[in-house]
C-alpha cells in the first residue's frame with residue numbers, strides 16, 4: 001500500500017513510525033476533521049486492551065458549535081481569573097521527587113523555550129497554559145470519562161485506549177494533544193456534555209492538523225537503561 005502523507009491517510013503506516021511521530025501538538029490549523037475519520041479511529045481504538053475487557057472509558061466527541069460552546073464558556077472563566085473546580089483527582093503527586101521532578105522541569109524548559117517564553121514569567125506562562133482551553137486551536141476534541149467506581153488499574157486502561165487513539169490519528173495524518181487540563185474546568189465540560197452522574201472526567205484530547213508555522217520540538221526520554229531492567233539468569 002502506498003504511503004500518502006499530509007492530510008490523506010497514511011495507508012500502511014508502520015507502528016514504529018506512528019509512535020515516533022506522535023507528539024503533543026499544541027498548535028493546530030482550524031481545518032476540520034471529518035466525522036467519518038473520527039468514527040473510523042474510535043471504532044479501531046475500541047480494540048484497545050483492558051483488564052477483564054471492562055472497556056471502562058466513555059468518550060464524548062466535540063466538533064463544530066458544541067466545541068465552540070465549550071471553548072467560549074471556559075474562556076470566560078479563564079478571563080475572569082477563575083482558578084477552576086475542586087479537583088476530582090491529583091494530576092501529580094504533591095511531592096514529586098527525583099528523577100520525576102527533573103524530568104518535569106526539563107520538559108517545561110523545552111516547552112516554554114520553544115515558544116520564546118521564560119518559565120519565570122508567570123503572565124506569559126499563564127497565557128501558554130490558557131491555550132489548553134482553546135484546544136490549541138484544534139477543530140475537534142475528545143473528553144474521556146471513567147466510572148467513579150473504577151480503580152487505578154482501570155485508569156491505566158484509559159491510558160492504553162487514549163494512546164491507541166493517538167497512534168491511529170497519526171495513521172490518518174492527524175495530530176493530537178492529551179489534556180488533563182480539562183479537569184480544571186470540569187464543571188464547564190459537564191455543562192456542555194451532560195455526562196451521567198457516575199462519571200469522572202479523566203482527560204481531554206485535542207485533535208487536528210498540526211500548524212506547520214509553529215515551532216515543533218521533540219521532548220527527551222530517559223534511556224531504557226534508566227527505566228528497564230533485563231534479567232536473564
Ligand SMILES: Cc1cc2nc3c(=O)[nH]c(=O)nc-3n(C[C@H](O)[C@H](O)[C@H](O)COP(=O)(O)O)c2cc1C
Nearest residue numbers: 022023024026107132177178179180181182203219
Ligand atoms: C494523561 C496526559 C495528560 C496530559 N495533559 C496535558 C495538558 O493538560 N496540557 C498539555 O499541554 N499537555 C498535556 N500532556 C502532554 C504531555 O506534556 C506530553 O505528552 C509530554 O510532555 C511528552 O511530550 P510528547 O507527548 O510531545 O512526547 C498530557 C499527556 C498525558 C499522557
